[in-house]
Amino acid sequence: MSEKIQGNIAIPGIAIGKIMKVGQSLDGYMAAYTPGSAEEELSKLEEAIDTISAAIDESVEAMRAAGQDEQAEIMEAHSFLLMDPMLTDGMNDKTREMGHAPKAVLEAAQECAEMLAGMDDEYMRERSADVKDIGRRIARHLLGVKEPEIGEEPVVLCGFEVEPSAIANIPDDKIAGVIMGQGSTTCHAVIIAKSRAITTVVGLENRVEDIPEGAKVLLDGNEGLVLVNPSEDELAAYEAKIKAQQEEQKRLDALKDLPAETTDGVKVQLAANIGLPEDAEAAAKYGNQGVGLFRSEFLFMGRENIPDEDLQFEAYKRAIVACNGETCVIRTMDIGGDKPLAYLNIPHEDNPFLGYRAIRISLERPDLFMPQLKGILRAGVYGKAAIMAPMVISVDEIKGIRAAMEKAMAELEAEGKEYSKDVELGIMVETPAAAVMTPVLAKYVDFFSIGTNDLVQYTLAVDRVNPQISKLYDHFNPAVLQLIYRTIKSGVENGKWVGMCGEMASDPYAAVILMAMGITELSMSAPSIPKVKEKIRSLSMDEAKAHLEKVMAMETGAEIREYLHSKI
Amino acid sequence: MQELNLKVLNKPGLHARPAKELVKFNKGIESDVVIKFNGKSANIKSMMAVMGLGAKQDAEVTVTIEGPDEADVAKAVTEMFANGFGFPDEL
Numbered sequence: 252m253s254e255k256i257q258g259n260i261a262i263p264g265i266a267i268g269k270i271m272k273v274g275q276s277l278d279g280y281m282a283a284y285t286p287g288s289a290e291e292e293l294s295k296l297e298e299a300i301d302t303i304s305a306a307i308d309e310s311v312e313a314m315r316a317a318g319q320d321e322q323a324e325i326m327e328a329h330s331f332l333l334m335d336p337m338l339t340d341g342m343n344d345k346t347r348e349m350g351h352a353p354k355a356v357l358e359a360a361q362e363c364a365e366m367l368a369g370m371d372d373e374y375m376r377e378r379s380a381d382v383k384d385i386g387r388r389i390a391r392h393l394l395g396v397k398e399p400e401i402g403e404e405p406v407v408l409c410g411f412e413v414e415p416s417a418i419a420n421i422p423d424d425k426i427a428g429v430i431m432g433q434g435s436t437t438c439h440a441v442i443i444a445k446s447r448a449i450t451t452v453v454g455l456e457n458r459v460e461d462i463p464e465g466a467k468v469l470l471d472g473n474e475g476l477v478l479v480n481p482s483e484d485e486l487a488a489y490e491a492k493i494k495a496q497q498e499e500q501k502r503l504d505a506l507k508d509l510p511a512e513t514t515d516g517v518k519v520q521l522a523a524n525i526g527l528p529e530d531a532e533a534a535a536k537y538g539n540q541g542v543g544l545f546r547s548e549f550l551f552m553g554r555e556n557i558p559d560e561d562l563q564f565e566a567y568k569r570a571i572v573a574c575n576g577e578t579c580v581i582r583t584m585d586i587g588g589d590k591p592l593a594y595l596n597i598p599h600e601d602n603p604f605l606g607y608r609a610i611r612i613s614l615e616r617p618d619l620f621m622p623q624l625k626g627i628l629r630a631g632v633y634g635k636a637a638i639m640a641p642m643v644i645s646v647d648e649i650k651g652i653r654a655a656m657e658k659a660m661a662e663l664e665a666e667g668k669e670y671s672k673d674v675e676l677g678i679m680v681e682t683p684a685a686a687v688m689t690p691v692l693a694k695y696v697d698f699f700s701i702g703t704n705d706l707v708q709y710t711l712a713v714d715r716v717n718p719q720i721s722k723l724y725d726h727f728n729p730a731v732l733q734l735i736y737r738t739i740k741s742g743v744e745n746g747k748w749v750g751m752c753g754e755m756a757s758d759p760y761a762a763v764i765l766m767a768m769g770i771t772e773l774s775m776s777a778p779s780i781p782k783v784k785e786k787i788r789s790l791s792m793d794e795a796k797a798h799l800e801k802v803m804a805m806e807t808g809a810e811i812r813e814y815l816h817s818k819i
Numbered sequence: 820m821q822e823l824n825l826k827v828l829n830k831p832g833l834h835a836r837p838a839k840e841l842v843k844f845n846k847g848i849e850s851d852v853v854i855k856f857n858g859k860s861a862n863i864k865s866m867m868a869v870m871g872l873g874a875k876q877d878a879e880v881t882v883t884i885e886g887p888d889e890a891d892v893a894k895a896v897t898e899m900f901a902n903g904f905g906f907p908d909e910l
Contacts, residue, residue, distance in 0.1 A: 331839065331842070331866065332866055332867070335842075335865050335866050335867045335868075336862070336864045336865040336868075337865040337866075337867040337868050337871075338867070340865075363867065366867065366871060367867065370870060370871070370873075371834075371873070375834075375835060375867075375870055
């Protein structure tokens with residue numbers, strides 16, 4: 252019997268798959284667990300360890316049989332480490348102590364993981380997460396939690412929140428869609444799903460709990476609808492829609508090599524937002540012109556020490572080369588207290604999002620900033636690189652960055668290393684302070700790139716991941732448009748180019764009025780490029796300017812959105 | 820019981836590769852082998868314990884061996900340390 256649940260649109264498309272629940276808390280299971288005697292708990296633990304160990308061995312055999320030798324080697328080393336007596340003895344000792352096998356297992360795994368995380372050997376540090384995983388796997392077995400399996404049928408990941416890595420770990424042909432209870436369409440999981448064009452529906456809130464593990468679902472990402480156990484009739488109706496979707500895709504593919512220009516010849520540069528160097532290569536199939544935002548955080552995450560200059564240089568070089576002569580804009584480290592890193596040592600903050608983060612850290616930590624700047628300057632030799640600083644609020648910060656760049660160049664000069672003297676410096680305009688001050692800031696930078704995700708948040712005082720108020724988050728809110736227009740005008744008047752790298756850039760309707768304002772670059776998740784290009788090619792700049800004039804006189808975001816969707 | 824004083828020759832120290840070799844070696848013998856370094860001790864049945872010793876290149880460790888085949892094991896262990904646990908590229 253089918254059930255319809257209405258959520259919010261995140262990533263369009265129509266997908267059919269089998270539900271795989273993720274990120275479930277074990278709290279409920281723990282509360283319901285009644286431990287037996289210490290002897291009983293120990294024997295349950297033994298059985299659990301044997302079962303999981305056998306399962307891993309089976310995977311290794313299956314991989315060998317399938318000729319996946321490299322993966323088998325890895326899994327085997329994995330199993331070696333995971334059945335290490337230090338871990339199993341730890342689990343046994345704690346079970347004896349606590350008389351509660353699942354709790355003992357999680358604690359023992361946590362301790363081992365912490366020990367590994369502190370080791371000098373990089374391989375062992377990486378195994379730290381694996382140890383926690385095996386602990387959870389054994390605990391789940393003890394608690395009687397059903398283990399989801401990726402079989403032949405593609406899965407639809409379902410949870411209140413979905414870890415970006417959960418999506419990353421499943422290959423394209425095995426993942427059909429994502430369903431989330433939380434409501435943000437700009438959280439990292441959605442951004443990753445968007446870059447792989449995986450249909451996603453968000454905002455189901457607690458209704459995600461009603462969807463059973465293993466259920467067949469049809470995701471209508473175009474409507475934000477989830478159909479659990481769809482009937483034959485419903486499936487047939489959607490088949491027609493899927494066909495239409497495929498034709499649409501063909502049309503968009505044909506756009507790849509056509510220029511992004513209005514009917515009267517005004518061009519805009521459509522670039523890609525990337526998180527890894529290889530994304531720059533993958534973006535090419537969508538017809539991007541360069542990279543407008545290279546998020547450098549991946550270099551800093553999951554490490555115990557600062558990534559060195561050479562490591563960073565190689566990563567930046569790869570992306571710059573893939574841009575084939577077009578600009579590659581690299582954003583400097585944009586991390587803070589919300590993502591604890593061992594080498595940042597940030598004391599607890601009640602509000603890390605308004606705290607010690609991003610450029611504020613970089614300017615005070617030359618040990619972090621120098622390797623990044625030097626890596627970028629060296630990589631700049633291989634193409635066209637630009638540096639973009641996040642979360643800037645003042646002229647002082649920009650001057651500090653320029654000084655740091657000078658110092659980096661002096662050091663490279665002294666070290667006899669080749670570097671580019673032509674790397675542009677720009678800022679992300681994402682704070683109201685920066686937006687308001689753009690007439691002054693324009694004198695000190697080579698470009699602005701508008702970071703609408705945070706600009707909208709800060710300007711409207713709305714937390715974008717809060718489902719209760721996500722309706723208030725609107726990039727067409729007149730307050731936001733005014734700040735954007737001000738920023739673009741400041742750039743244009745000072746001969747500096749202005750682009751946008753926030754999610755607003757991927758809205759075709761927004762693209763039209765942004766072009767009319769004078770923006771010359773829009774950077775977005777690559778799969779969004781064709782749609783935006785199509786919209787731009789459908790009208791003239793004169794028409795766009797006329798629409799802009801109308802829109803800037805309107806009083807509410809709803810009015811503006813309705814107008815644009817009906818007129819363009 | 821046999822007690823040996825041996826030196827770690829491998830450049831990366833007693834890291835994952837030698838630790839794994841020791842674990843494999845341990846499966847084929849009867850004796851217990853414990854490596855002591857810097858106030859810590861590690862039974863070679865545990866890869867994590869051996870690595871947790873933090874013994875770098877040139878570290879001097881004490882190896883105690885106890886069991887019916889301890890004489891043979893002592894010889895074998897001495898050889899393992901001397902030839903970099905089978906990884907000449909690390910010497």
